[in-house]
Amino acid sequence: MRKGDVSPGFLQAEKNIYQVQALSGDILAKGGHSLGNSGAKGRSVLPLRERVSPAYLAKELLSACRLCPRECGVNRLEGERGFCGAGRLARVAAVSVHHGEEPPISGTRGSGTIFFSHCNMKCLFCQNYPISQYGNGREMDAETLAGEMLRLRESGVHNVNFVTPTPHALQMLEAILLARGRGFDLPVVYNTNGYDALETLALLEGVVDIYLPDAKYLSAELAGTASGTPDYARHNEAAIDEMVRQVGFLTSGDDGIAARGVLVRHLVLPGRVGETEAVLAHLSERHGPELPLSLMGQYFPAWQAANVAGFDRKVTRKEYDRAIEAASLLGLRNVFIQER
Numbered sequence: 001m002r003k004g005d006v007s008p009g010f011l012q013a014e015k016n017i018y019q020v021q022a023l024s025g026d027i028l029a030k031g032g033h034s035l036g037n038s039g040a041k042g043r044s045v046l047p048l049r050e051r052v053s054p055a056y057l058a059k060e061l062l063s064a065c066r067l068c069p070r071e072c073g074v075n076r077l078e079g080e081r082g083f084c085g086a087g088r089l090a091r092v093a094a095v096s097v098h099h100g101e102e103p104p105i106s107g108t109r110g111s112g113t114i115f116f117s118h119c120n121m122k123c124l125f126c127q128n129y130p131i132s133q134y135g136n137g138r139e140m141d142a143e144t145l146a147g148e149m150l151r152l153r154e155s156g157v158h159n160v161n162f163v164t165p166t167p168h169a170l171q172m173l174e175a176i177l178l179a180r181g182r183g184f185d186l187p188v189v190y191n192t193n194g195y196d197a198l199e200t201l202a203l204l205e206g207v208v209d210i211y212l213p214d215a216k217y218l219s220a221e222l223a224g225t226a227s228g229t230p231d232y233a234r235h236n237e238a239a240i241d242e243m244v245r246q247v248g249f250l251t252s253g254d255d256g257i258a259a260r261g262v263l264v265r266h267l268v269l270p271g272r273v274g275e276t277e278a279v280l281a282h283l284s285e286r287h288g289p290e291l292p293l294s295l296m297g298q299y300f301p302a303w304q305a306a307n308v309a310g311f312d313r314k315v316t317r318k319e320y321d322r323a324i325e326a327a328s329l330l331g332l333r334n335v336f337i338q339e340r
Contacts, residue, residue: 044136054142054174057203061170062088068120068201069168069235084120085135090171091117093137095148102294102336104250104258105189105212111161112152112186116145117149121193122228123216125269125305132164133303145175146182153186158257159210161189165252169200176207187259195229196239201246210250211243211262218278226269226311237286240264249334250292263336265294268323270315277326284330294336295323 028209061067062076072082079089097110105111115138130136149160165172176188187209194213217223217232224230243262250261268276297320305311327335
């Protein structure tokens with residue numbers, strides 16, 4: 001059992017301490033794991049000459065936007081805005097060194113996080129609502145974004161972690177390719193709400209090294225009520241399948257730092273442990289007991305949730321313990337939990 005560093009989460013007051021626990025009773029193997037043919041520092045390798053021009057992709061996918069399952073069809077190149085509100089350029093709310101992720105991601109030197117503005121979901125309890133819903137931040141072209149990546153690399157972080165990247169996936173892709181052409185060699189983390197389109201994920205194969213998708217809901221009713229995405233479950237299932245196909249499960253080197261793979265996150269909601277049980281059972285059935293999972297209990301009623309019955313309180317200790325027990329009963333062996 002390993003404990004992570006204590007550090008504040010972004011835009012929240014509570015501190016999260018992660019520990020990895022083999023909930024089935026098996027102890028995770030010590031030492032390094034094979035990273036396969038992943039290149040320098042475990043980074044995925046795909047020759048740039050084999051990739052389609054980002055400018056061409058932008059013209060094809062942003063002129064009638066279909067980067068996410070909503071497929072709004074707006075012409076973002078001409079200033080039109082769809083559901084998420086994103087435009088032609090990426091909008092960035094914050095660039096910082098973050099120590100509050102799971103231990104293989106934050107490690108000892110932190111994760112270099114780039115928080116994008118805008119979001120293709122509207123979670124009524126969103127903790128980052130000033131940037132996800134109000135669009136606070138500043139626009140950056142690909143050159144500027146690549147420069148931020150290189151500055152994070154120079155600061156000594158373990159990886160660069162793009163948060164809520166889906167509306168800006170093409171701008172992110174262009175920046176990554178520019179940065180790698182200038183010596184950037186850190187793992188790239190795609191930190192997403194899990195409401196992703198397969199067409200967009202296909203463009204990221206060989207570019208993204210670590211996927212951190214949410215698996216929020218299985219219930220269409222709850223997904224619609226809480227996040228405005230009644231079709232969340234089927235798109236989320238397909239997206240996680242594709243991510244696992246691309247990079248496999250999260251693996252770490254001798255230093256305990258992840259360089260490649262998928263780690264799925266699930267936030268326990270108040271009064272809805274039954275939904276957590278259903279989500280975990282579905283993930284276990286689809287991917288088996290070795291799927292890396294982060295079980296999060298830090299919910300609090302942010303944004304609109306304080307005024308919505310059933311969402312207006314924190315998760316109790318008893319509810320979070322029930323969620324841990326559910327993972328244990330399913331035999332999940334690679335689960336990060338939070339001390340409370």
